[in-house]
Amino acid sequence: MDNPARTHILGGMTHDSDLLIVGGGLNGPALALAAAQAGLSSTVIDALPEPTRKNAAFDGRSYALALASVRLLQNLGIWNRVAEHAQPMLEIKVSDGRAGEGPSPFFLHFDHAEIEEGPMGHMLEDRFLRRALIEAMAEQPLITQVSNDTVTAQESAATGVTVTLASGKTLTGRLLIGADGRSSGTAARAGIRRTGWGYGQTALVAAIEHELPHHGIAHQFFMPPGPLAILPLPGNVSSIVWSETDATAARFAALPDADFMEVLRPRFGDFLGAIKLRGARYTYPLSLTVANSFVADRLALIGDAAHGMHPIAGQGLNAGLRDVAALAQVMTEANRRGEDIAAPDVLARYQQWRRFDTATLALATDLTNRLFSNDNPILRTARDLGMGAISHMPRLRRGFIREAAGLTGDLPELMKG
Incomplete structure (x- = not known):
């Protein structure tokens, strides 16, 4: 169900909403809900029909949500639904x-x-989280959902960004968000290259x-x-x-x-x-794939559009939700100060916050996979002895537990208790 978004005018340009979010999977809706808490409106565009997304049957797809991600969902009013x-x-x-x-x-x-x-x-199974996000968006007057349509073109200007949909409709906003996966068309159209293997x-x-x-x-x-x-x-x-x-x-x-x-x-x-x-x-x-930049003119990437990594530590969605929390905080603080939420220096704050942490996590999962996915007897002995040693070192072990819970590093406010 579509909801009317507020119209904003910046520098003479009329906007359908503050954020145009391409991708209605998980990270995109989470960002729309976080932005709404700061009074920012969003239009969420997804290629699939809403009934398909909302009424998915049991398919075994599930996520290991770290404690920090659970806190985010609690703060967005999602956790009580799931x-x-x-x-x-x-x-x-x-x-x-x-x-x-x-x-x-x-x-x-x-x-x-x-x-x-x-x-x-x-x-948590994918179907429950996806449905809860869609229902929460439908209840939020600052969020408009556009389903069964795709973005075919995008153009940024000094005071806003415009996207053209396959249906022929055009939408304008202050900031374009790419939440459209590893093969992000949003990133590609902005000329953002990727590194990976x-x-x-x-x-x-x-x-x-x-x-x-x-x-x-x-x-x-x-x-x-x-x-x-x-x-x-x-x-x-x-x-x-x-x-x-x-x-x-x-x-x-x-x-x-x-x-x-x-x-x-x-x-x-x-x-x-x-x-x-x-x-x-x-x-x-x-595969491993990381965007060479998480931002461009009036554009920011989140989730798999910014980084895709090996599932070895189950951190893919958690990293995406951390992007959501960080970008929401950067935008909220900028909006309170009267700044343009899509200004280059504002987006640079988001990139500085997330890109190093993401690259470090991606390389850590890559190294772990390479270390363990082989039958080299020397490496095998070394890793087994290493695991045995860590098990007997309480302080180091607790550090690993806190890392798994997503409680380390510079936590965004939405992920704090």
């Missing part, structure tokens, strides 16, 4: 091994009880029902071809993100469900009892 569907992550166990041989005796164990703030994070790995994603309770424990099992993450969902259900080489993943993805489970079982193990597939299976090619 909390009943969320599963707290109380522990994380990280181990190394080979398929069918079981994990190494050296492993990392992170327990939420070691920090005061509560669970490190929660697992493929991993030769593909993620197999599915939901698994199991006989025994998971007790809120997330597992990351590193194998030579790539890691297998087993992430707890409500009930006796877990989401798996299983990385394999491209060729092997293609072969496994083509198998009938029964045969797929036969190759999964020796990797999954029997610690949760008998397992069976729930819902459909999906595949995602894995």
Whole structure:
């Protein structure tokens, strides 16, 4: 449902809304809601029809939301809509091994009880979070939703930005936001290049029902071809993100469900009892891609449009939501001071805040994947001994837990308690 946005005039140019947000997935709507709290209006443009986005069935796609991201959703009024569907992550166990041989005796164990703030994070299915964001936008008079349409052209001027839609409609705003994924058309049209590489790995994603309770424990099992993450969902259900080489993943993805489970079982193990597939299976090619700039004239990138990384630490959405919180804070403070929210120096503050942290996280996930996704006996011994040592160093272990919870670094206000 579309809502009328306020009209703004800046330097003689009439604007349909303050922000034109391209991409109605997760980060775009979150930014629109955060901006609305500061009195800024948004138009959110998405290629999919709203019923398709809102009424998605169970498909196994889930997110490991760090504690900082949960706080953001609480501050946006979203968490109370989804909390009943969320599963707290109380522990994380990280181990190394080979398929069918079981994990190494050296492993990392992170327990939420070691920090005061509560669970490190929660697992939440995509369908619940997406629906909650759409419903919250529909209730916010400062947000207009444009569905089933795409941006075909964009042009920035001294006092605003204009986009042309495939339907022929034009929209104007003060700031254009690219929240349109790794292949961001918004970034490409602005001439922003990307740096990155493929991993030769593909993620197999599915939901698994199991006989025994998971007790809120997330597992990351590193194998030579790539890691297998087993992430707890409500009930006796877990989401798996299983990385394999491209060729092997293609072969496994083509198998009938029964045969797929036969190759999964020796990797999954029997610690949760008998397992069976729930819902459909999906595949995602894995790569690292970072925009060379997060900003341009009257334009800012957030989420995967700015950075896409390996899912090894489950930080993709968390990094995007951190972009949202940081950009919202920069815009809010600029607006209070009477500054143009799209002025170059204002956007530079956002880029300075987020780009170094994002590049550091992307390289850390890249290095971790390269370190563990191999069968080199020297590296294998070194990483196993390293994990065993960290497990016996409480201060360092708590540092890793706080990092996983998203509580380190320069936190935006919306992510503070």
